[in-house]
Amino acid sequence: MGSQMKRLCARFFLKICSVFVPFCAFGEVLEVALPTAVQKTAVYLTKIHVHSSEYDWRYFDELSQVLAFDVGHNGFSSVILTSENLEETFSWPDVRARFDVNAWKKARVSYVYALQVFQNRLQLTVFNVQKESSKKYVDVPLTGKLEIDRVQVHHLTDAVQKDLFGVQGIASLKVLYSIRSPNDCGWDSEIWMCDADGANSLPLVQHRGYCVSPGFFPGEKGFYYVSFQGGQSKIYNSLGDELVVLRGSQALPSINRQGNQIAFITDVAGRPDLFIQNLDAQGKMVGKARQVFSAPRATQASPTYSPDGKQIAFVSDKDGVPRIYVLDVQNPKSTQKTSPRLLTKMHRENTSPAWSSDGKKLSYSAKVDGVRQIWVYDFVTGTEMPVTTGPEHKENPVWAPDNCHLIYNTESDDGCELYRIHIVNKEPLQISSGPGQKRFPSW
Amino acid sequence: MVWVVRVLCVGVVLLLNTACMRNSSETWEDWKTAGSYLGRSLDALCGKSYESRMLTSDEEFIGPYDAEFIPLNHGDLKNAFVGSDAPLPQPKGIPGQKGVPALVDFYMPPDTLQSLFHPVHFDTDDHTVRDRVELQMLVEMAEYLKKNGSTYLVVDGHADQRASASYNMALAMRRANYVRSFLVKNGVDQNRIFTVSHGKERPVAQGNTPSDWKLNRRSEFKIYQR
Numbered sequence: 001m002g003s004q005m006k007r008l009c010a011r012f013f014l015k016i017c018s019v020f021v022p023f024c025a026f027g028e029v030l031e032v033a034l035p036t037a038v039q040k041t042a043v044y045l046t047k048i049h050v051h052s053s054e055y056d057w058r059y060f061d062e063l064s065q066v067l068a069f070d071v072g073h074n075g076f077s078s079v080i081l082t083s084e085n086l087e088e089t090f091s092w093p094d095v096r097a098r099f100d101v102n103a104w105k106k107a108r109v110s111y112v113y114a115l116q117v118f119q120n121r122l123q124l125t126v127f128n129v130q131k132e133s134s135k136k137y138v139d140v141p142l143t144g145k146l147e148i149d150r151v152q153v154h155h156l157t158d159a160v161q162k163d164l165f166g167v168q169g170i171a172s173l174k175v176l177y178s179i180r181s182p183n184d185c186g187w188d189s190e191i192w193m194c195d196a197d198g199a200n201s202l203p204l205v206q207h208r209g210y211c212v213s214p215g216f217f218p219g220e221k222g223f224y225y226v227s228f229q230g231g232q233s234k235i236y237n238s239l240g241d242e243l244v245v246l247r248g249s250q251a252l253p254s255i256n257r258q259g260n261q262i263a264f265i266t267d268v269a270g271r272p273d274l275f276i277q278n279l280d281a282q283g284k285m286v287g288k289a290r291q292v293f294s295a296p297r298a299t300q301a302s303p304t305y306s307p308d309g310k311q312i313a314f315v316s317d318k319d320g321v322p323r324i325y326v327l328d329v330q331n332p333k334s335t336q337k338t339s340p341r342l343l344t345k346m347h348r349e350n351t352s353p354a355w356s357s358d359g360k361k362l363s364y365s366a367k368v369d370g371v372r373q374i375w376v377y378d379f380v381t382g383t384e385m386p387v388t389t390g391p392e393h394k395e396n397p398v399w400a401p402d403n404c405h406l407i408y409n410t411e412s413d414d415g416c417e418l419y420r421i422h423i424v425n426k427e428p429l430q431i432s433s434g435p436g437q438k439r440f441p442s443w
Numbered sequence: 444m445v446w447v448v449r450v451l452c453v454g455v456v457l458l459l460n461t462a463c464m465r466n467s468s469e470t471w472e473d474w475k476t477a478g479s480y481l482g483r484s485l486d487a488l489c490g491k492s493y494e495s496r497m498l499t500s501d502e503e504f505i506g507p508y509d510a511e512f513i514p515l516n517h518g519d520l521k522n523a524f525v526g527s528d529a530p531l532p533q534p535k536g537i538p539g540q541k542g543v544p545a546l547v548d549f550y551m552p553p554d555t556l557q558s559l560f561h562p563v564h565f566d567t568d569d570h571t572v573r574d575r576v577e578l579q580m581l582v583e584m585a586e587y588l589k590k591n592g593s594t595y596l597v598v599d600g601h602a603d604q605r606a607s608a609s610y611n612m613a614l615a616m617r618r619a620n621y622v623r624s625f626l627v628k629n630g631v632d633q634n635r636i637f638t639v640s641h642g643k644e645r646p647v648a649q650g651n652t653p654s655d656w657k658l659n660r661r662s663e664f665k666i667y668q669r
Binding site: 180186187189210212213228230231232233246247248249251252265267268269270271272275288289290291292293294297299300301302315317321322349351352365372395396411413439440 | 510511512513514515529530531532533534537538539545546547549568570597606607608609610612613614616617619620623624637638639640641644645651
């Protein structure tokens with residue numbers, strides 16, 4: 001035993017020297033950056049040629065703006081300015097008859113969206129300049145009400161994006177979020193929903209207590225949220241039923257992509273620990289909630305599931321400061337020990353993680369030089385990459401289904417707003433405005 | 444034994460590394476993290492382990508029939524949690540049912556009891572009350588609650604605005620439960636104390652100075668007296 005201890009001590013000191021010296025000599029932190037920009041494809045949108053419609057020209061002007069926004073902010077294409085010379089190359093209504101491919105090649109335009117309206121139906125023909133081909137899409141019936149028709153336009157632009165770039169667009173997504181605003185007694189917080197461009201915002205949960213942390217059930221089966229209506233925070237579905245029935249407080253819920261399990265933080269055991277609860281197809285509790293992680297003097301927060309539902313990433317300060325760990329959600333009859341694996345090491349105060357739907361990335365908020373920024377952890381390379389900069393705090397990043405866009409909220413003295421951002425182009429786009437603090441987005 | 448030495452290596456490297464690169468606040472955070480690793484390794488030398496264990500039998504899988512959730516196997520966790528961090532289940536009664544007052548019916552203590560139910564405060568990222576005056580007040584609060592058995596208490600946990608809203612919701616939950624544990628350990632019936640976490644949603648000080656943050660890192664109290 002004595003000689004074994006001596007050997008271990010010798011190894012100990014050698015390890016100290018071998019690890020410490022390189023740190024002192026080359027003590028720089030390596031930061032990996034994503035490529036600075038994706039080369040965007042130039043797209044031309046014609047003016048909407050109206051052949052027969054009773055709707056006002058201002059309505060068509062606004063509809064054009066909706067189209068331009070969707071196409072110009074999808075992360076793949078940019079909309080070039082309209083040109084009378086290029087407009088004159090078309091012959092309406094048969095836009096295919098005289099399409100001058102050479103003129104468009106000369107203008108370095110890759111795709112042309114030719115738009116016209118017949119009898120209140122929007123017709124779109126998309127030209128692929130390089131391939132010298134075109135496709136006419138199914139007509140979109142217009143009601144003349146922008147709040148309805150813009151949704152149809154979103155679906156149309158998403159379908160076109162799928163054809164052109166192979167990635168489903170995000171224009172037709174809905175965004176859930178909370179709006180916090182002052183009232184006579186202090187503060188109120190309601191759940192709202194809007195389109196992915198910030199339009200059509202409407203309240204979904206009002207007068208049901210202080211509400212935060214909304215999220216969609218997978219498969220368009222409604223949504224859930226946290227409310228303090230009974231005094232303690234509990235998790236509810238959109239019908240107002242409690243998703244989890246436990247004593248104490250429940251908060252920070254996350255439902256897996258299969259829709260059959262919810263992870264959340266609760267103090268039912270006397271500490272803010274990580275629990276899971278199985279759900280049936282109707283979103284009702286099945287069996288008892290299960291405690292899956294606790295640690296001495298530690299606070300756990302913000303679980304998020306991997307796409308296959310077998311792992312949970314969550315926040316814990318068990319090692320001193322909040323960092324993000326990954327835990328296997330094992331078969332409850334397994335006898336193997338489970339131990340969370342530390343993911344985020346570069347910065348402190350890493351919070352609000354969200355797992356991408358392809359399982360390859362995790363977004364989170366990290367404090368960098370005193371400001372909370374959005375970062376992405378890449379599971380393939382094991383590296384951490386910055387997405388945002390700037391003086392405002394940013395948190396609650398959530399992935400769009402295309403695994404390229406994030407939505408998050410800022411926090412500053414001026415208020416909290418919702419932003420979209422492409423993780424490579426890194427051009428933040430504010431989509432919310434108006435009174436109140438918009439937070440906890442989800443789509 | 445080899446694992447223990449490796450953990451010791453990590454702890455010492457972290458401690459030594461701090462002097463090379465970081466500013467003072469980051470250095471302190473590194474010391475805390477390294478200290479945590481060293482503490483765990485020393486505990487491991489003494490036979491304690493903090494790893495959570497999954498269940499080992501069908502009975503544990505189903506859980507005791509009167510338990511509302513399936514707990515982690517507390518065999519090792521019991522040794523790890525000490526003092527005010529020991530697990531303390533929530534009150535048996537559900538607010539608003541079977542004679543238990545609804546939480547919305549609780550109210551701020553009257554003027555005559557304000558000094559006894561004064562808010563207590565926390566250090567940054569901490570969930571324990573360290574101020575001796577406030578700790579003494581909690582002891583006196585416990586005495587009052589023991590003598591007045593028909594008084595129920597709600598402990599509200601709050602955080603300042605510097606960390607994220609989601610993490611602060613959990614940290615405030617920790618603070619409220621710490622105060623509850625403290626009162627129970629001083630003899631108060633655990634079934635008469637409820638906890639609510641408000642995170643950083645309800646600040647009392649709107650500014651951005653250290654004194655504002657300190658005011659917001661607090662637990663407040665509401666009571667209900669039959």
